[in-house]
């Protein structure tokens with residue numbers, strides 16, 4: 001089938017949901033957090049789910065899952081752990097991507113939305129990038145800009161960020177996989 005991917009999550013899984021709803025074939029979902037709400041979304045869609053608390057074990061099992069399901073891309077969708085250099089280098093070049101809720105390189109790391117609000121920037125956005133050994137430092141694949149309103153709170157801004165994430169992430173995944181084929 002077209003667009004075979006594996007997804008790593010830690011939380012709500014709204015982007016996982018958008019990916020599934022866009023016809024991308026998610027072969028497995030792995031989480032470091034057994035209470036991640038996104039696991040329920042995967043289960044509802046009959047996607048095999050796995051949880052591993054320990055990062056080294058998680059990485060070793062994800063490597064096996066990639067081989068087993070023959071997935072083409074590993075997609076991080078709200079995965080809150082930092083993958084090891086060894087794991088990243090064990091996979092083909094540019095085969096892991098991440099989604100970050102700011103216009104990188106601004107506001108890397110955790111709490112990017114709060115960082116942007118605290119700094120008082122007038123614009124923020126989202127970034128899709130390849131994963132390298134750094135934190136949110138890999139090559140940028142695509143970005144989308146968003147203006148911050150005077151009365152924005154974390155909740156209102158996060159809601160608007162998620163709307164553009166849910167559009168751009170699935171499109172970008174399809175575009176990357178189409179490109180691999182041609």
Ligand code: GRF
Pocket residue numbers: 009011012013014015016038077078079099100101161162165
């Ligand atoms: C997204 O906002 C993404 O940018 C960040 O984590 C959030 C995950 O949200 N990396 P969800 O779990 O997909 O709802």
